[in-house]
Amino acid sequence: MSVSFHLCQPGGGASCGACCGLYNFRDHSRPALQERLQRHTAALAHVAREPEAYRAAARALAAQDREGALFPAVRICPLLGFLPRTPQEDGPRVGCLAHPGVTGGADLRDCGVYRAEVCETFTCPSFGWLGDAQARLIQAACADWYLYGLVITDVEFVQGCLRLLAWECGQEVAPARLQAHPAALAQLRALLRLKEEAAQGSADAGAEGVFGRFRPDAHGEPVLQALDYAALGLHAAPEDDVVVCLGALPRSAAALQAARDRVRTRVRAVAAALREP
Numbered sequence: 001m002s003v004s005f006h007l008c009q010p011g012g013g014a015s016c017g018a019c020c021g022l023y024n025f026r027d028h029s030r031p032a033l034q035e036r037l038q039r040h041t042a043a044l045a046h047v048a049r050e051p052e053a054y055r056a057a058a059r060a061l062a063a064q065d066r067e068g069a070l071f072p073a074v075r076i077c078p079l080l081g082f083l084p085r086t087p088q089e090d091g092p093r094v095g096c097l098a099h100p101g102v103t104g105g106a107d108l109r110d111c112g113v114y115r116a117e118v119c120e121t122f123t124c125p126s127f128g129w130l131g132d133a134q135a136r137l138i139q140a141a142c143a144d145w146y147l148y149g150l151v152i153t154d155v156e157f158v159q160g161c162l163r164l165l166a167w168e169c170g171q172e173v174a175p176a177r178l179q180a181h182p183a184a185l186a187q188l189r190a191l192l193r194l195k196e197e198a199a200q201g202s203a204d205a206g207a208e209g210v211f212g213r214f215r216p217d218a219h220g221e222p223v224l225q226a227l228d229y230a231a232l233g234l235h236a237a238p239e240d241d242v243v244v245c246l247g248a249l250p251r252s253a254a255a256l257q258a259a260r261d262r263v264r265t266r267v268r269a270v271a272a273a274l275r276e277p
């Protein structure tokens with residue numbers, strides 16, 4: 001399975017900047033990231049489109065961004081911001097403000113945290129692990145600058161949700177069927193929004209210091225976390241593949257049961273919508 005179109009800017013309101021460090025903050029809630037991207041965009045708006053000026057602006061922004069980084073070993077690019085809006089677009093898109101298509105010709109991506117060649121050619125694992133139909137479904141269900149990147153980069157979460165839906169429906173549900181059913185698509189968005197709610201919940205609780213299934217090790221590198229069933233006194237359940245993608249792990253049996261219930265309720269809502277004409 002692999003994706004044959006460009007996942008980063010697929011159109012329809014979806015856009016992603018995850019590999020540029022968009023979510024690499026202890027507080028990676030939507031309001032916090034929106035404020036940061038607006039700051040980057042405003043700071044770069046009047047900078048001369050030449051390397052020296054861009055490098056100086058990038059250094060100043062990077063100094064502000066270092067505060068609050070979640071994985072210090074993972075880079076955060078200060079040249080990520082909101083792209084200029086076209087009249088056809090309903091909402092903002094996140095993207096590279098040093099790309100020649102944005103600067104009006106100059107390729108200033110060498111002024112960021114990677115070489116321009118790396119920025120141009122990099123594809124994240126989702127390109128290989130998702131198929132076109134799944135990716136188009138995520139694009140349709142999460143058509144905004146924040147949720148799309150959060151979901152499209154978490155293949156285990158996407159496939160875990162679709163697996164639960166298949167169990168609930170008693171058969172695989174073709175992504176095209178979901179996409180063609182507005183009510184089911186809206187419920188799917190509500191299911192996938194669990195990722196956003198988890199990020200906001202983590203921020204409200206004072207930033208847990210986790211991102212999906214990852215927490216930083218002693219060197220600031222992301223390491224996988226897992227449920228400790230022995231300590232919780234529970235056996236594994238089908239919903240757990242999704243629960244572990246939602247950040248801070250439940251610390252008690254009751255909390256894990258509540259998290260499973262939240263997932264199950266949203267999966268059932270998608271299945272119920274699909275049963276309607």
Ligand code: SF4
Nearest residue numbers: 007008016018019124
């Ligand atoms: S994380 Fe993947 S989809 Fe997102 S911008 Fe990077 S390469 Fe594109």
Ligand code: SF4
Nearest residue numbers: 020077080096112119
């Ligand atoms: S310069 Fe590269 S890393 Fe920085 S925002 Fe642009 S594409 Fe992302």
